[in-house]
Amino acid sequence: MAAETQRNKCAACFKQFNKLEHLVDHMRISYHSVHEPMCGICKKHCRSFESLREHLIGPLPKPECKDIFTIRGCKFCLAILDSPNARWFHQDRCQFSNVKTGLLGRLANLGIRDNLNIGNGGARGPLAVALACKMVGGGSDGSLDLCARVCIIDENENIMFHTYVKPTIPVTNYRYETTGIRPEYLRDAMPQKLVQKKIQDFLCNGEPMWKIRPRGGKARTLVGHGLDHDLDRLQIEYPAGMIRDTAKYPPLMKTSKLSNSLKYLTQAYLGYDIQNGIQDPYEDCVATMRLYMRMRSQMHHIENYPLASDPQNRNNFASWRQSELERMTPGQMLEISRSDYYCWCLDSRG
Numbered sequence: 001m002a003a004e005t006q007r008n009k010c011a012a013c014f015k016q017f018n019k020l021e022h023l024v025d026h027m028r029i030s031y032h033s034v035h036e037p038m039c040g041i042c043k044k045h046c047r048s049f050e051s052l053r054e055h056l057i058g059p060l061p062k063p064e065c066k067d068i069f070t071i072r073g074c075k076f077c078l079a080i081l082d083s084p085n086a087r088w089f090h091q092d093r094c095q096f097s098n099v100k101t102g103l104l105g106r107l108a109n110l111g112i113r114d115n116l117n118i119g120n121g122g123a124r125g126p127l128a129v130a131l132a133c134k135m136v137g138g139g140s141d142g143s144l145d146l147c148a149r150v151c152i153i154d155e156n157e158n159i160m161f162h163t164y165v166k167p168t169i170p171v172t173n174y175r176y177e178t179t180g181i182r183p184e185y186l187r188d189a190m191p192q193k194l195v196q197k198k199i200q201d202f203l204c205n206g207e208p209m210w211k212i213r214p215r216g217g218k219a220r221t222l223v224g225h226g227l228d229h230d231l232d233r234l235q236i237e238y239p240a241g242m243i244r245d246t247a248k249y250p251p252l253m254k255t256s257k258l259s260n261s262l263k264y265l266t267q268a269y270l271g272y273d274i275q276n277g278i279q280d281p282y283e284d285c286v287a288t289m290r291l292y293m294r295m296r297s298q299m300h301h302i303e304n305y306p307l308a309s310d311p312q313n314r315n316n317f318a319s320w321r322q323s324e325l326e327r328m329t330p331g332q333m334l335e336i337s338r339s340d341y342y343c344w345c346l347d348s349r350g
């Protein structure tokens with residue numbers, strides 16, 4: 001009886017099924033893969049780092065895993081180290097500290113930083129840049145978001161662009177407590193149309209929009225948090241395949257499939273506090289870039305066709321293969337199962 005249940009147990013999430021056909025049904029819709037966050041102790045796959053965190057830390061953790069995690073687990077990236085000592089060294093490097101934005105803010109008040117050049121990407125494929133905005137309010141009640149400040153950084157946290165933006169319609173609420181923006185900062189600021197064109201050209205990097213492909217081109221990978229909104233406010237269009245959004249990356253989302261705030265992600269995964277008091281978009285750029293780099297550096301097994309949507313994987317769990325699938329072990333089924341999202345570790349493969 002016990003062996004029978006074992007046979008019907010998902011090799012990824014460990015869910016048990018009474019009948020083998022139900023396990024096959026489960027595999028068909030769960031898209032388990034090597035790219036899912038995984039417990040370093042029992043090897044359970046989780047849909048997100050948040051559910052892995054619940055598994056290791058709680059509420060309701062798995063006791064055996066929690067005990068080991070408490071002794072030699074990193075509370076930021078959730079990796080398990082070889083010894084408490086190794087944990088100590090690792091965690092020290094895994095935790096970031098906040099960037100100083102005070103001086104930058106003052107520089108930005110004096111003028112803009114504008115290093116947006118069209119040029120070659122690196123040898124290792126398209127370079128990533130992070131973008132963040134700060135919004136002021138427009139419209140009669142001040143609730144309409146208008147971009148008043150924008151920043152772009154490169155992978156090394158260097159500022160490529162940092163400027164105030166003059167919105168196209170009147171500002172009715174400067175939201176001073178969080179933006180620190182005064183009317184005189186925007187009076188002679190760069191017009192939004194010009195900002196839009198500069199950023200658009202910089203991202204495409206000499207490549208026509210219709211030609212942009214995720215791989216092998218010169219266009220830049222764009223990192224950010226809630227980029228749909230930022231791009232919409234800046235009236236910039238950019239192909240979805242080039243966007244890495246920390247608000248929409250499944251491993252960084254809540255178990256409920258809602259987005260986490262950037263403030264929460266930075267606290268939980270990078271170990272420092274952001275967005276207190278007056279906010280600088282540079283601080284947001286750095287946090288999203290660090291999150292992106294951490295996700296990109298994940299070491300996952302290399303597959304030739306990593307996505308469930310790749311044509312080569314279309315029939316992996318086809319219903320006409322039901323009887324063949326029911327003869328497989330749970331481990332064999334996991335081996336042919338593929339991810340339904342693009343894992344950022346794939347960006348490091350050039």
Ligand SMILES: [Zn+2]
Nearest residue numbers: 010012013030
């Ligand atoms: Zn499962």
Ligand SMILES: [Zn+2]
Nearest residue numbers: 035300343345
């Ligand atoms: Zn991966």
Ligand SMILES: [Zn+2]
Nearest residue numbers: 039041042065
């Ligand atoms: Zn575990």
Ligand SMILES: [Zn+2]
Nearest residue numbers: 074076077094
């Ligand atoms: Zn770590």
